[in-house]
Amino acid sequence: MPPAPCALCKTNRALILRPKDHSKLCKSCFISVFETEIHHTITTNTLFYRGERIAIGASGGKDSTVLASVLKTLNERYDYGVELILLSIDEGIKGYRDDSLETVKRNAKQYDMPLTILGYDELYGWTMDQVVEQVGKKGNCTYCGVFRRQALDRGAARLGVRHVVTGHNADDVAETVLMNLLRGDLPRLSRTTSIVTSTPSAVSSDPNSHTNIKRSKPLKYAYEKEIVLYAHHKNLDYFSTECIYSPEAFRGSARALIKNLERVRPSAILDVVRSGEDMAKLVPGSDVSCERTCSSATPAAEEEGGCGSSNGRTAGGEMANMELQLAQNDVAAEAGLEVEITSSHITSSQLEEHTVKAVQAANGKNGRKKKGLAITPRKNPKQVMGQCKRCGYLSSQEICKACVLLEGLNKNRPKNSIEVDYEVQEKENGVVQCVTNGLTRVHITGD
Amino acid sequence: MSSSKMKNADEIAITVEFSGGLEMLFSNERKHSLSIPANDQGGSRSNIASLVRYLCQNTMKDPRKDLFVLDGTVRPGILVLINDADWELEGEDKYEIKSGDNILFVSTLHGG
Numbered sequence: 001m002p003p004a005p006c007a008l009c010k011t012n013r014a015l016i017l018r019p020k021d022h023s024k025l026c027k028s029c030f031i032s033v034f035e036t037e038i039h040h041t042i043t044t045n046t047l048f049y050r051g052e053r054i055a056i057g058a059s060g061g062k063d064s065t066v067l068a069s070v071l072k073t074l075n076e077r078y079d080y081g082v083e084l085i086l087l088s089i090d091e092g093i094k095g096y097r098d099d100s101l102e103t104v105k106r107n108a109k110q111y112d113m114p115l116t117i118l119g120y121d122e123l124y125g126w127t128m129d130q131v132v133e134q135v136g137k138k139g140n141c142t143y144c145g146v147f148r149r150q151a152l153d154r155g156a157a158r159l160g161v162r163h164v165v166t167g168h169n170a171d172d173v174a175e176t177v178l179m180n181l182l183r184g185d186l187p188r189l190s191r192t193t194s195i196v197t198s199t200p201s202a203v204s205s206d207p208n209s210h211t212n213i214k215r216s217k218p219l220k221y222a223y224e225k226e227i228v229l230y231a232h233h234k235n236l237d238y239f240s241t242e243c244i245y246s247p248e249a250f251r252g253s254a255r256a257l258i259k260n261l262e263r264v265r266p267s268a269i270l271d272v273v274r275s276g277e278d279m280a281k282l283v284p285g286s287d288v289s290c291e292r293t294c295s296s297a298t299p300a301a302e303e304e305g306g307c308g309s310s311n312g313r314t315a316g317g318e319m320a321n322m323e324l325q326l327a328q329n330d331v332a333a334e335a336g337l338e339v340e341i342t343s344s345h346i347t348s349s350q351l352e353e354h355t356v357k358a359v360q361a362a363n364g365k366n367g368r369k370k371k372g373l374a375i376t377p378r379k380n381p382k383q384v385m386g387q388c389k390r391c392g393y394l395s396s397q398e399i400c401k402a403c404v405l406l407e408g409l410n411k412n413r414p415k416n417s418i419e420v421d422y423e424v425q426e427k428e429n430g431v432v433q434c435v436t437n438g439l440t441r442v443h444i445t446g447d
Numbered sequence: 448m449s450s451s452k453m454k455n456a457d458e459i460a461i462t463v464e465f466s467g468g469l470e471m472l473f474s475n476e477r478k479h480s481l482s483i484p485a486n487d488q489g490g491s492r493s494n495i496a497s498l499v500r501y502l503c504q505n506t507m508k509d510p511r512k513d514l515f516v517l518d519g520t521v522r523p524g525i526l527v528l529i530n531d532a533d534w535e536l537e538g539e540d541k542y543e544i545k546s547g548d549n550i551l552f553v554s555t556l557h558g559g
């Protein structure tokens with residue numbers, strides 16, 4: 001096969017075949033086009049504003065490493081005027097995060113960004129190793145997954161940062177769209193498709209609450225393939241873990257389906273993402289963006305990515321069962337909570353009417369809040385709007401999943417345990433900046 | 448290639464690299480300098496398809512072959528770069544391997 005020339009510069013040899021449009025590009029044109037498209041995503045969705053401090057959820061993996069590299073490049077090239085910092089979570093599994101955290105430390109140096117590493121022990125009072133010691137290997141994935149979903153928000157709140165960007169890519173979004181489609185969960189599909197899944201301040205009056213953290217995914221339209229190619233051709237230093245090969249069964253199947261579709265018709269991935277967006281528009285209340293985000297009782301983060309890295313540690317089916325159980329609790333609690341809160345204020349006929357609405361709400365959560373609010377005045381809107389009573393995290397239940405799990409753990413803990421509840425969050429000084437001690441012993445090595 | 452028929456019976460020296468987590472299936476070595484037969488058992492020139500078979504039989508110690516190969520070809524989600532070019536630009540698994548080639552297998556399936 002004679003080497004094809006680049007479709008853009010017509011000079012260099014094409015090395016990349018773009019999945020979205022089959023165009024053949026040389027290395028430098030590909031890098032430039034990839035960056036420009038992310039820039040386009042950022043500007044058309046007004047993801048950033050000048051002066052904003054933005055935490056990049058950094059794992060040392062390909063997605064967050066590429067995200068950090070591209071955002072640094074774009075911030076300089078287009079003068080966004082944003083401040084970028086790296087935020088990493090250490091689950092506290094001995095030996096497990098060592099290599100990835102070392103990678104993040106190198107990235108901090110390579111991209112000249114401050115880095116904060118927060119451990120589960122600082123955020124929850126428990127490392128994953130301690131959790132495993134307490135609950136055994138069975139089901140510890142559930143803890144890890146639930147804790148991880150809140151960890152970035154909790155971490156950002158501690159740093160006083162209101163915006164967290166994550167490396168979720170088009171393949172991730174397509175996978176989630178398929179999963180929710182196959183589960184018949186359109187409301188969740190609607191939330192997870194959104195590029196910004198903020199948990200706006202309407203929910204809480206406390207500006208330091210971690211429910212006010214905005215989340216966005218600048219790589220939402222970027223193919224995983226191109227992210228890997230970008231990292232390869234720019235020689236980025238990233239770390240891979242052996243986790244994704246054994247995710248919970250359902251997510252694994254969705255992922256395999258996406259990858260198989262891609263091989264047959266590469267545009268399928270973005271087509272699924274777009275279909276997800278179009279379906280999201282059909283979900284009641286989703287056409288107005290504020291209504292959608294304000295009324296979503298569960299943050300989109302609850303559904304993204306699953307447990308990820310620790311999935312490899314237990315059988316897939318087990319995890320799926322736990323997830324299913326938690327999901328069922330969700331639905332039950334949602335319908336129940338609605339009635340429970342309102343019943344003391346309303347007559348039985350109203351209650352009957354409301355119960356119907358609560359049931360409707362369980363099928364289409366987005367309509368719920370408006371209807372609920374119209375019926376009864378809330379004594380304590382802070383809780384009723386869907387915040388965890390204990391920690392303030394946006395939740396469809398009175399106590400969020402993390403706090404439920406923590407309660408169970410703390411109950412059985414030896415006497416001198418540290419209780420973790422909302423008070424811990426107020427100890428803003430407790431933030432541990434690992435930047436300095438980490439960086440002094442790190443030397444940059446191309447990987 | 449200019450090698451004579453005599454040389455066809457010989458081996459060709461190539462570099463095979465694994466990254467993105469795939470190296471974990473190959474003794475945690477990213478870079479493998481290999482000499483592979485210039486022709487496969489059928490007598491035709493070695494291509495990516497025969498290289499993949501060769502790697503499974505000789506190089507891969509990990510028993511989980513299906514993490515690398517699925518339905519007789521490289522598992523979807525694993526990118527193949529031939530001298531830095533996408534293998535789709537080079538004829539995919541029918542690309543005939545030349546001496547000195549660098550073949551990179553990079554997984555997109557691993558997390559971070």
Ligand SMILES: [Zn+2]
Nearest residue numbers: 006009026029
């Ligand atoms: Zn070019």
Ligand SMILES: [Zn+2]
Nearest residue numbers: 388391400403
């Ligand atoms: Zn909570």
